[in-house]
Amino acid sequence: MTYLTGKHISRRALIGGAISLPLLDSMRPAMAAPAKGGGQARRVAVVYVPNGIIMNDWTPKGTGADFEFSRILKPLAPFKSDINIVGNLTNPVAGKAKGGGHAKASGSFLSASEPKYTVGSDVHAGLTFDQLAARKFAAETRVASLQLGCEDSRMVGNCDTGSSCAYTNSISWKDADTPMMVEVNPRSVFERLFGNIDPSLSPEVRARRALYRRSILDRSLESTQKLVSTLGPTDRRKIDEYLTSLREVEKRIELAEKDTEVPPLEKPSGIPFQFADYVKLMFDLQAIAFQSDLTRVSTMMIGREGSVRTYPEIGVPDPHHPLTHHRGHPDFIEKVTKINCFHVELFAYFLDKLKNTPDGDGSLLDHSTILYGGAISDGNQHSYVNLPLLVAGQAGGQRGGRFVMAPEKTPVANLFVNMLDRVGVATETFGDSTGRLDLNA
């Protein structure tokens, strides 16, 4: 007996109804830009998923071009020619490091360097490969790189048994001491890309205000340089950071003044209620940023390492992390697989968007290299060997369509060297790499 009868909201309405933002082709002439340094712009992205993967449901059958998509990877079947699944890669650093099993995985992943075991302010890992690329492209785009996340990073305290939250909240590190905080609010990402200009003001007023801002920054730079010389060394380091940022902001304002185009999507109002909509919106923003050549580097954490998000919309009302310590229990494994599948479906949305956005003589996907996967294979054991990874995109002549079995225990850094190479950032070594893993070979 019920006193009031609930109204119908179909399941579909609850989980579907993505509010995807179209990339309007009519906007393109103003937006699409060949690389400012001449030639075709190439992009690098990382899409990170936490807590490991059910490897039995991830690993395809067969190898080389002749493989069968696994249950988890099935949503990527339409993109077979654009992707390579890579087996046997290992993160030896995480295996050796001290600290929480999740912290050392995400904390070492993209830098292939050991994260220092600490909860203090002395966090230390390494420059990540995406940031190496960002350094190279920084001069040519308005925003050097994007770090996005789809999970609130407001948690405080130590995140993983004595390891700093920095290691589980961030995967990109600007240098060995500086983790880059993820931006979780789509609205802030939008403002980061397109600035926070008030369009209701007349061009004259806007120009005057811009002039005032510039002169404030200029004078600050001068007077702060004088100030620095009177400070002690530790204070000085902080104020140097201020100066560096000041210079970068000046440069960014200069670049922004050259572009006067209207953003090709509306400013998002905040974080969408449904997780799928949220993730898709974050992918949209990355696609727009690439399309408009506002940045060429982005990393995104679908969840932070150790995530306890629940997924009731796909029949998994249990928190993710405890589920992954499944001890072989088939119900738990099934639920983790469901989450793994759901993430890959969302990633397929991103690939679809990139593939259908024209760019130069092809599509955005043709000129990108995108790493998808995580820093833990078996979440139950916190295993760092045979990581679940795939690379999408054909930037720099990458061919796709294969399940590439690397030699056993190849460091994942060897793949990063290859990816960097594909976007024109030549490096012989990276982190603990032992060579270059050529996926075309």
Added chain:
Amino acid sequence: MKKNCVGCHNAKVQSGDVNLSAAHNFDGDRELWERVTAKLKSGEMPPQGAPRPPAPEINAVTRWLDGEFLRQDRATKPDAGRPTARRLNRSEYNNSVRDLLGVDIRPTENFPQDESAFGFDNIGEALNLSPVLLEKYVDAAERVVRTAIFGPEKLKPANIHYSAPVRLNELLTNDTKGRPLTPEQVKDYDLSGLSTRHAAHFLHRFPVDAEYNFRLVLNGHRPNQSEPVNPAFWVDGVKIKDWMVDATDLEGQIVEVRAAVKAGEHLLSMSYLRNYHGLPASYNGPEPSNRKAEPLIGTRGKLTEKDIETLRKYGTKIKTDRVETRIDNRWESLDIGGPFNQTGGPSKGVFVCATKDTPCARQIVASFAARAFRRPVTTTEVNEFVSFYHLTRKQGDSFEEGVATALQAVLVSPNFLFRLERDPLVKAAGADQPVNQYELAARLSYFLWSSTPDAVLLRLAAANQLRQPAVLTAQVQRMLKDPKSRALVENFAGQWLQFKNIDVMKPDLERFKDFDESLRYAMRRETELFLNNIVSQDGNVLDILDADYTYLNERLARNYGIPGITGPEFRRVDMSKNPRGGGILAHGSILTISSYSTRTSPVLRGKWILENLLNAPPPPPPPSVPALDDTKVGQSASLRQQMEAHRKSPACASCHSKMDPLGFGLENFDAVGAWRDVDGKFPVDASGALPGNRLFHGPVELKKLLKDDRAAFVRGMTDKLFTYALGRGLERYDRALVAGIADKLPAQNYRFSQLVVEIVKSYPFQMRRRGNLTAARLGETNP
């Protein structure tokens, strides 16, 4: 030692990376020996199965080691610690501009998260300044200054849409645990509807003072034959309006109201008044309706022609499949339109003169810069900022615009964004010296208010009086009584006890059908009010461990199962007769943040207590820890039985024997803090034993025992408050100070203000270690 320890911990074997045979240098290996002491005390070492010396022997060793540590600490000279310029963090920035300009728009809302260390986000060393953040500072300076000078930004009306949260259907004749309600219980419900499952709540931040339009879209279906429904709308628990809607099918029905709202965060609520009243008599509710029945249609099988006709006539909907019937929404959405008729003008106090000429501009800029920099400013500095006024005037802009540009420049200066403490030009490098009076004022105000010093503090600093012990004590007392000391609750306690995390918890909708924004809000309020009382009324800090009172409103009281508390406003409630008891461990906020979204975790709760209340964080677990099987909890075996099995493994036992009993003592509280006597099929067993065979039954007895550990608690709290006050991690040379302060508290009746006064008067709070000034000046020092 040699007999019992070195067998495993020697140069060759080095079990656990520990080699005791080499650790002769007691001073240099202090940390190692502290670990040894801890292991011996906890009984983890020697491990099970190894020969164990009798307890008196072990005690003799630990006593001797403790004595040595104490001797060492006493012999260590106090040290001011490494100075680091501290960047204002988000809340410090918000509060500072609020107090400087009278503008409370919290511009840092979309700033990147501040880096934290040692559990706090005000640690100078950790706080970085990225280009993204600097860009935000530039934007924020413009926004706050323009708001202060020209009044709040004129916003175009816009619409903000909130979908009502999805509620899963549970028989409303059952309580939230699925137990049938008695007829009395059916009649005893929250007449306002604010605590019922028909309510939808939204926490919304309004940008400006103005009128806003609220459009409530209803959903759901009132049974045939009922009296009209009575939807209503509240802001912060104050009813704005209610309506009568006489329809069976409520989907898409709209009611609207326009109301004036102040800028800032408010809790918006919509619900149905007297919802169980006026139902058909068959529902056994209060005041049954005596309306005539309308024709009904079947709820199974295909619709007949006649059904379709009835549907057309009465708009009745029928359930079609299982999934859909599980969703039980009484609300579709809330749309907020506005702002309209915006109010609020420029803030007073910026224009300290009225002549609108250059001398006046100069006066405004000089007084503002001095307040913003928390110190007197030099003529050179003032000239520099006044030059922006001239620049703006030259462009043809007004006097006010000129002042605005100058003030913006002040707010992006490192002298405002960082708390810079300057070394005087005398004395040898490396020596400690007192910070100057202005710097002391800033240390005080950012410690207790997370904000800039007020006029009183600056005046005392100027008069060189602030450092006088009596003045300092009086100022601390005054500052704690000031409402601005709420910052200490929010920023210090919020991070120390982590109750801020309640904002991001997502209890499982299926299991905790009652959890909503209003409960989340109420949980946070309870803890804030409780701690705020201790801070501003100079309470006893041991109340945090155990108290006989708390703060409740109807929403929270119903969640806790405490009768007789009606209405949305909070009040102090005596808990001495209630089995929950008081203190932070009876707060829904703490009980929720230390649970998983689906279930309680005695381990998480035990760990939370050890880390935050008893100053004894457990070490990390070994890799590949098997987790609990959630599906079996409450089914094949109780959670407790399962965990006891888990603890049989010696690898786990050493820590879990400390953590788990603490958590078990709180098992009467479910994962959202509601009281329970059974978990699944099993009665809750909330008994256990703390080390030393101290037995307890239930949370009240557990908390009594924890009060025995008050020394550890006070020590831990002092440690955290000291870290927060200094904005740096504590070093070994701080230990004697922390211990000394903590030891003084019992004689002071554990009063909070005494703890603060002791910290404020302590050596590192008053002193600053000199940087290597000469070398830095010559540009020779590398950081």
